[in-house]
Structure formats: C-alpha cells, structure tokens
Amino acid sequence: MSAISPVSLSRDELRRRGSESDPAPARIIHLGLGHFFRAHQAWYTAHAADADGWGIAAFTGRGPKLAAELTEQDCLFTLVERGAAADRLEVVTSVVEARSGSDVHRLVEMAADPAVAIVTLTVTENGYRLTAEGAPDLDDADVLADRDDLRSGGWGARTVLGRLLCILAARRAAEAGPIAIVSCDNIPRNGVFVERGVTAFARDIGAGLAEWVDRNVSFVSTSVDRITPHIPDAPQAVADAGWIDRSTVITEPFADWVLAGEFPAGRPAWETAGARFVDDIESWENRKLWLLNGAHTILAVAGLPRGLLTVAEAIADPTCRALVEDFWDEAVQCLPAGTEHVRYRDQLVERFSNPRIVHQLTQIAADTTVKVQFRFASVAERTVAAGRRAFCSARAFGAWIDWVVARPTSPDPRADDIAEAAASDDPVVALIRIVSPSLAASEPFVSEVRAARG
Template sequence: MSAQFQTPPSATSPAADLPRLNRQLRPVPKAPVRIVHLGLGAFHRSHQAWYTQQASDSADWGIAAFTGRRPDAAVALAEQDGLYTLVERADGGDSFAVVGSIVEAVDGADLGRLTALVAAPETALVTLTITEAAYGLGADGKLDISAPDVAADLALLGSGSAQPATPLGRLVLALAARRDAGSGPIAVVCCDNLSNNGTVARQGVAGFAKAWDPGFAAWIDGNVSFVSTSVDRITPRTTDEDLAAVREACGYRDNSPVVTEPFSSWVLSGDFPAGRPRWEDAGALFVGDIEPYENRKLWLLNGAHSLLAYAGQLRGHKTVAEALVDPECRRAVEAFWDEAEANLPQAAGLQIPEYRAALAARFSNARIAHNLAQIAMDGSTKLRMRAVPVLKAERAAGRTGAAAALMIAAWMDYSATAASFQDPLAEDVAAANRLEGIERIKALLAVIDPVLAGDASVVRLVEGLCGTEAGYPASL
C-alpha cells in the first residue's frame, strides 16, 4: 500500500537540504514489469498507476511507462526510481500518498526497450493515454493512412527502419516483435476519452498493421484483445506551488507530484487473455456493456468541460470552478446536461441524477485549478465525441439540440479569437475562419462532422448561437 501523510510534518529546512524522494527514502518494492503504458503523463499517474498500486496483487504488476512527444517526464521520474507523490485535493485539505507502481519511466523514442518489453512473455497488457487525436481515424472511423505522420511512419516501417514516431506506429512495431517472439496473446487497454475507445484503438492499430503487412494484421486479429474503458479523475497540471506543498507536508523533494481530486472511476469491458491486476480492489467496475457508462462520462463530464472551456474563456474565465460560478455558464451546462440525460438509458446503475449532482460539486472545487485552456485543446476531435452525438440524437427525437449546438458555436468563436489555438486540424480551422457568414459556419461544421455541415437547419441553428465574448452564451 502507499504511504499516507494526513498531517503535515514540520519541514523547516530549505528545499535544497531536503532529501529527494526515492525507494530508499520510501521503501516501496519494485514489482516485475507486466504492464507497458504509452503516454506517461499526470492522468496516467493519478488513475491507472494509482489503481494498480491499490490492487491486492500489486506486488506482481509493475508498469513500464513510456512518454509521447518529449522525454522530460521520464527523465524526471527516473531520478526518483519511478516514485511520485499523489496529492488528493479536497475542499477540506490535502492528503499525500507515495505511488510506486511505475517501475520504469522511459523515453518514448527508446523503441528498443519498448519492443523488448512488449515482446516479453511476462507482459500481459498495454495501456494507452495517447490523446484522442493520436488514433488518426478519419470521418469513416478508419485509420487515415494519408495523414502525413501516419504515411511517414508507414514508409519507415516499409523500409525496415525501426524509428516510427507516432504512438500507433511504435505500438505496431512492438506488437510485431511479440509475434516474432511467440509470446502469445496480449490485451491493449485504451484509457483515452473516446466513445467505444477499445474499437477506436482496434481500428487504429489494425489499420496500421494492415497497411504495413496484411499477414501481421491477421495475427493481431487473433492475438490482441482491445479493452474499452471509461476513465474519470480530474487531474490538473502540477504547479510550483504544488511542489512546495509536497516539500512542506512530506519533508522531501519530489519533482513529479500529481494533484488530483479524491473522486475516481474506472469502468472496463473486454478480455484479458494474459491476466490483469485486481483493479476492482480500488473500485474499478467490469461490465459487459460499457456504452451507457462511457456516454454518461463523455457527455455529462467531458461535454460540460468543453462547453465551459470555450464559453467560459469567451466570458473571461480561466478555470472550471470560476466558470461554473457564472450564472450564464451554469445555465448552459445544465441545459446541455438535460439534453444528454434525455438520450442516456434510465438504468438504475447509471444513477444519472446523483452523477450530475456529484459533477456539480466536483466542478465547484476551487482548490482544483482545472484550467480551461488545457481542456480547450484538440476541440475538433473532442466535439465529435461530446457534442455531435447529443446534437444528432436530439434532432432525431424532434428536438432542436440547441444546448449541444451552443457548445459547437462557442468552439467556433473561440477558434477565431484565441491567442493560442491547438488542434490537430488547426490549418483546416484557420482556412474556414477566413470565410465569412454562413460559409464560415458550414466549413467549420465540416471539420467536425460533414453530415451536420450538410444540414441547412443545423447550420442556421449554430449560426444563430454564435455570438460575441461579452454576450456568451447566446440565449437558448
């Protein structure tokens, strides 16, 4: 179990005089690597790594976590033998725990180590937090092999080079090594915020493999299980103030603490042919049909986050808690929740009224500085999962879908005014924003969903909801 620090000890020494967190200072045993993770970041450490440490068989399940674009997180974590402090930040105060389930922190570009670990027979599963955009799927739900980064990786793989740069290219290369080693079946567990994310991961990986080697794609079909999950734990970026708080409370230096809320949720559906940790010991739920749970989370939590990210920033707010205090933003969120709830099954297990109440309380936790600018990134991908399904369902039911359309309208206005706009389709968005009037609305809708862009009534609805920063959100 992790070491807990509920009452801060005195730590009056200067920071430089405090010891660095490591496994000698906090004797957390190293488990053997049986899990490989792609996308080492704060959320993985607050969620999957935390769940793994809470498992009763955690001594058997070590994680080797690989970074994505940059090696920084791996370098920092390696200095501490993979240990870090998890800070649970509640309204009433902080609690501190040392997490040691990550036993290797590795630069994602170290493909030799990645392939060796995935090929090892002891490795039972690969978990992914590579962001929504990294799966590279087109509007048809299949891998877009014409995308420049995908095409570049396929060319490298075809030439025999072992240096693909995308997460999927690297994973496919590593799975090929497992096939060649005869190490048997393995599970790939997608933990990104995507509807039916196991299928998304399957389409991305299988599409990559098929474009490279159809025979290898057949091996994946018979030997790789793709597990769908719904993940939930608000985890803002760590600040210098958080580093100082850990030093003061715990009496050591930690360069990689993670701050998160006390709440956590993990729902999984799929097969684990080589085994898995007992994540249920920490409250994980294993179900046969995950779709209602993932839609509840994607629409109610993530959808509200996106709505606040765009409308809130247009109204001058910086954090989720700050935006939710704004009566206009709160009204827009409640209206979207009403639309989303109307299209979720009313099964008792979903407990939607209770879930909404819990979300309002979690969003209002002002001690969790969940920055709207961070949530706003990659909007074209996120809105396909968070706004488009609700809007289409509302229209199919004969209702307007105005609250979901408002989220899209706010994104459009934000895309035209933001000082920094990060999106995988930023060039397409910029080109659309050079148009005027209804043509701009059509072009921006086409970036998100071509079907909606072809519906004149939806185009008019979104156009009417677009507004100025001072007046946002527009009246529903």
C-alpha cells in the first residue's frame, strides 16, 4: 500500500482500496481514549473473528482534542508495530465514534441502548480517585460534585467514577439489561477494585442504585500488556501506508491480554485475536505487574540519576540490569508454583532492549508512589511474610527513596506526603510507611533499605 502522494485517512478511501466494509455497530463504550487503548483493546477488537459486529465508541479522559482529530478521519488510525529492525503498519477500524469525555448526552444515550454490552476503561492508578480503602475520595471536589449531581437526578460526569455511575443509572432507568465493566489497568485484581469503588459510590448516591448494580453489572479483571509509549513526534504522515494520519500510534509487536469474569450481554471473540480467558487472574496480573511494570519503575528511578534517558539505555546499563534481574529473582518466588516466568523474562529483556521503541524514563517516573505500592511493596510484603529476606525489594525501595528525595518536583499526586516524610526525623521509615505500614514496622526490612540507599 504505497502512494506517491498520501491521502487523508478515511473510510471512503479505505473502501475505494477495497479493504473495509461499513463500520460495525457501536456495542462497546470505552473510557480513556488514548494510545494504549488504541494499541490494545481496539486492536484486539479489530482482529476478532466477529469484528464486524463490535464497534467501539471511545470517550476521552480529558479534553476534546483527540476525539476531534479522530473524528476528522472517520475514527481510523494507523498502528505502527515497531520491531527492532522494521515497522509493520495497519489501519485499525474498530473505533466507530470518538467523543469528548464531557459529552454526557451521548454517553447516557449509548448506555440506554440494550445492544451496548461492555464498558472498557484504561485509567491510571490515580485516575479512579479512590482512597486506599477503595472508597470514593470525597475530599476530591470533582468526586463530591458528581455525587451531588447524581443524588439530585442530574448527570455528574467530571470523573471516571461519575461517568461510570452515569452509564449505570441511565441503563437502569432505560431497563436496558445487564452490562460488563472491564478494567484495563495495572491495579491488582482491577475488576474487584473497581467493583468496590463503584458499589460504594452507588450506595452513597442511594435510590437503590447499588442493589441494581449488584444484580446487573459484572466486573471483569484483566491483565494487559503492550508497551506503547507516548511519542510526541510520531509520524503524522504515514507515507508507506499512503495515509496522512494525525493520530498515528506506535507500539511494540508483542501483545497480551488475559481476562477473568462474566459478560452477561455478550462480548467479541477476543480469543480469536489471541486473548486468554481464565478462572483466576491473580498469577497472570502479578507476573506482569511485578516483572514488567516493576522493572520499568526500577529502570526509571535508578536510570535517570545515572543520566540514562530511555528504557533501552537503562536495560543496557549493567547496574540497572542487575537491579532488575535481582528483583525478578525475588518476585518470581512470590508467584504460584507452575507460573511460567523464564520465557517471559527473556521476552521482557528483548522488548526493553528494542532501541526503536523510545520509551522515556521520565514518563515512567511520574506518579511513582502508587506504582511502588503495587509493584515493589507487594513483593516485599509477601517475601517478609514467607520468612525470607527481602533484600532485592529493599534495593528497589532504596532507589525509589533516593529518587523522590532528590527529585521533589517529579509529578506525583502524593507529593505533599512525600515532602512531609522526607523532612521527618526518619525519612526512610516515613517514606516506606506511605506505601506499606507493615514494611515500615519491619526493622529488618527498614535496615535493608537503609543499607541499599545510594
């Protein structure tokens, strides 16, 4: 598909080239229109055997810019699978609507349609605005405003929680039937996590909404895996494909998706695109969370002070590589017996080493506090509970503490807590306590962290 003069990407042009039929009906709502969603859930849906029956209406998390850009090109975009030696390009057709997250009218309209069967989400750990106990953060002004709107019969949709409750309240009012909510993020047991937050918010809103949610909504847990860094200078003209594309996504060739849960109103045949459906998600999500995401955080907090800029540079550095390998050795001891990790680790090193996936360490270094809680602390807590020495997790903690103390301006929603802890009489204990009170109370672990610093 080469062209001397690229043309604007559109469904008419795709049909002219004989490569696309009419758009699929919109049966999936997605919250969080962004690069990872388009490289992962949209890609899997486009590759499903029944893709012609499952279109996605995607809503942005913030402003309308990306939705407007996609709409101008009929919601089509070019996915560039960037291997170490060459690129593979394809046009993804599964997104059939792109909307601003503030378009509550369309969100509610779709939710009331019985044909809509699924809500998927790609949200950061902090994006749910839940407390450590999993309850809605009512100290957050937007969460509080959404609750008050929904209590009074309005549509509060400033936050992810508010938009989810808008969807569910509208579906209940229209008697549109059951629906599945599918969380695609890096939180352990993410389906359970979101269910707890949504149910608590529904209970706070009242009017029997929580009881309806309990009877009609399924919360699906997933493990998602595809490195898709945000590359600001991604090519706007994908000349090799013959397109002018303002919304190109660059990702790696590897992709993995594991799901556990029910789909009471149906789902695409994602398994035909390579997804796996399992009864218990925990071992899969922990393998990915600890080995991939944990390694990413180690490479960021250890690599940036050494003047390294990308994941590829950091994994090639002997000190950073040793920190990762040692942490992996400790983490795999916390996985259930029989969980495959040898091949996965080899694949990770290969993926991290791809110099053409320019994954900036500064992107990974943002919001480290909540990442450390799920990626380091959970390994250390399990190791200590098993009576083993958590030496490698302590080294990861030491690198993180050195980073947050030396870089107080790095973006983090818990920056005030970090600053207060760093200024305390014992900053090591105080910083550990932010992410794990039990580890802060373990003198042997604290001693390991002290020794590991620097």
